[in-house]
Amino acid sequence: MPRTPLRRSLPLAAALLASLLALSPSAPATAKTVTDMAKMTVTVPDAPKKVYALSPPDSLLVYAIDPCVLAGWNFKPFPPAKAFMPACAANLPILGGFFGQGMVPNKEALLAAKPDLVVSGTMARSNPEFDKFFTEMGIPVVRIDSESPDNYPADFRFLGEALGKKERGDALAADADKTLTELRAGLGRIPQDKRLTVYYAEGGDGLYTDGAGSFHTMVIEMAGGVNVHKKPQSRRFGMDKVTMETVMGYAPQAILVQDAKCRDMILTSPLWKDIPAVKSGKVFLIPDAPFNWFDRPPSFMRLLGAKWMAHALYPEVFPYDMVKETQAFFKLYLQKDISTDEAKVLLAGKNPHRSK
Template sequence: MRDKVVGRENVLWMNCERQGRAKMLRGGSVRVLRRMCALMSLSFICAFILFAAIPVSAHSTIHKAESNHQFTLEIYGNANEDDTIDMRDVTYIKLVIFGKKPETEFCDANYDGKVSMLDVVQTKLIILGKEAKLTFIDSREGYPRKIVTVEKPVKRIIPLADNQADGIKVLGAVDKVVGVGTEIKNKPILYPIMSKLPDVGNVWGAGPDIEAIISLNPDILLTYEFRPSPEELDDKLEGTDIKVVRYTFNVPKELPRVFKTLGYVLDKREEAEEFIDFFENHMNLIKERLEGLSEDEKPKVYIEWCRPYLAFNKLSGAGQLCDIAGGINIAADLTGVGSPHSLVVDPEWVVEQNPDIIIKVVGSENSGYDVDDVEGIKTVRDEIMTRPGWESINAVKNGKVYLITIELLDGPQAVVAAQYFAKWLHPELFEDLDPAAFHQEYLNRYMGINYDVKERGIFIYHPELYPDGR
C-alpha cells in the first residue's frame, strides 16, 4: 500500500517538475523576446539619431553650398526659406526643435503637421535625393495655389500644353512623358518624340480627355495655373493618384523657382541649375546695360496678345519682359476678369495712352516653326497700322510696331524674346545683340532639333528690319 502511495507521489512530483520546467522555459522565452525587442528598439533609435547627426558630404554634387538665385524654394524641407535645400536647413530645424529659432512653414519637411527629428531625417534624404515623398507649393502669386505631395521617383508625366513640354525638354525628362495635350501632338517639328505619344485633349476648346488621362496612369499632369479650371480637371481626377501640378514656364520672375522646384520633383536638379544659370546670365546682361536708366528714358509700350485689344499686365510673361527690357507697360496695373494677367482694353484708351512702341503677339496660324509664308504676319501688322484713330499714336506714326510669334513667348524660349524686346526698346544700347543667333543656340542646346532659324519659320516681323519674318 505504501509503495503505491509513494509511486503516486513520485508520478505527481515528476508531473509538477515537468510543468515547472515548462513554465520556466515559457517565462525565459518571454524574457528573451522582451530583451530582443528592447535591443532592436534601441538599435533603431541609435541608427535614427546617428543618421540625423551625420553630416551630408560638403562635396556633394547634388547641391552647391551657396546659391545666388533670388527666390524662395517652396519645398517642405527648405526650413531657412532660401533658394535651396542643404545642411543649413538641417541645422535650422534642429535649432527650431531646441527653441533657438522661429518655426517656418517649410520646417515641416515630412508634412505631418509638427516639427521633429523626423523632419531632420526627411531633409537629409532630400539633400541626398533619396526621399520617398516630396511636398511643395505649385502655381504662383496672383493665382490659386495648392500644396502637392508626390511619391518619388516620378516616372510618368503628361504635359497638357507646349509651354510645359518645353520645360520638360529643357530638363531632359522627355523619357518620363507618357501622353501629351493636342497642342504638342500638332507640333512634330518642336516635339518629334512627344508628338507621337497618345493625345489627352487640350487646355482650350473641348478641354482635357479625362478618360485618356486616367488610362495612362501618370504620376503628374502638368498644366497652366489657370487652364483647364479645377472644375474641368482636378475635380474630375479626384480619387485617383494623379497629381495636377500647375506651372507656367514663360514668366521671367518665376522661371528660376519653377525650374528649381521641378528639378527636385523630377530628379533633374543639375539640369535645372544649369538652365537657371543660362537664363539668369542672359537676363542679367540686359539688366546691367539698363542700370541707372531714368523713367523718362523708358519708352511707353503697349503689348497686345493674338486677340485684338487683349493687353498684358505686370503678371504676364510679356509684361515682365517689357519691364526687364527697360520699358513702361501702359497696362501694367490694369486687372481683368477671367485671366489675372490680361484684359481687353478700349481702343480709345490706347490712343490716350499714346505708346511709343507697340508689340503684337501673333498666333501659330501666321507664325512659328512650321510657317514659312510672311504674308500672314504682314497682314496682322497692316491691320494695326490702319486701325481707326491709331494714326495719331507715336508708335504707329514712327513705324515702331513690332510683331513676335507666340512660340517665343509661351515657354522658356522667352529668354530669346527678351533680346528682341531689348533691341526694340533701346536699340542704341543693344546694337551688338543678335537674337536670331541666340535663338539658334537655344534650339541647339535645349530643344535638340535640326532646325535653322535663318532659313525657316516666321518669328518676328517689321517691314524694314525683318521683312522676311526672321
C-alpha cells in the first residue's frame, strides 16, 4: 500500500512527542499541596529545582527568594546588571513570557530548561494554549497577585512556602511590610493640599508619560506624590504621548526621568525652564540598577524606589539615610554587599559596573 501523507507524518509526530516527553520534567520525588493566591489547590514539588515565571515582575520576585532557582529570564536584563548577579543567574537563557506586545514564551526553549514549577502573576497575560501546554507537560502552575507593592508581603510569604524556602520568604515579607507601614505612616502626616505634583517624563523628549492609577506610576502615590497626568492608561504598555503645552499646563512641582540625557535636556532647554520643577531643581533621575527602582519592569525594587522618592520629595518627613538604606536593601533582597561609594553612584542614577 502506498504511503499517504498522513502515514508519512505519523513517525515524525511520534518522534517529536518522544523528544518533548524526554525534555519535560519528571514527576517530583516528593510533593506538597499549596493553596495559591487565586485560591487554587496545587500540588508542587517540595523544593522546586527550576522555576519559570510568566512575566518580568514575577521572575524578579522569584529571584529575590532564590536567584539560583530560576529556569531562565523572560526578558533580557541590562548587561551591567550581571555584575550584581550570582553566576547561576547571570547567564540564564531568555525563554520569553507573557507581558503584552504579543509576547509569548518559546515552547522548545521552555522544555529544554526543564522547569518543575511555573509562577503566573497578575502582571502576566497567559492564554488557553499555554495553559493547556503546561497541563499536558505536567508542570504545575501557581498564581500570585503581583501588580501592586501592597501584595509583596503576601507574595514573598507564599513563594517562600512554595519554593521550600519559608524562612527566606518570611524575612523578605517582614521587611516589605515594614517599608509599606513606614511609608503609610509618613504620608499620614502630609495634608493632601501639601503634597507635591509630579510628572513622569518618559522617552527621549520627556513627552511620554503614564496616568494616575497605572501600575507604571504606583511609586508616585506610594511616596506621596500627586500624578499630574490624570488620564487613564490607554494601552497596557503605557507611555502615552503628550505635548509640551500639556506639560506646561500641568506645571509639576517635581519631575521623574528615566533617561540621563532626557534629564539634562529638561534642565537646560528653554522650553522647560519655566516649569516649577525645573526652577526648583526637583528633576530626579530614577535609579535603574540592577533593575529599575520605579518601572519597566515594575518589581520589588519599587520598595526601595518609594523610599528614595519619598525622601526626595519630603526629606523632613522621611529623613532616610539613603546610602545606608540602599546598602541594607541590596544585602537583604539581592544578597549583595555594596560599598558606600557604590550606593552613592546608584543613587545618582548610575551603575558602578556600567563600564565593565
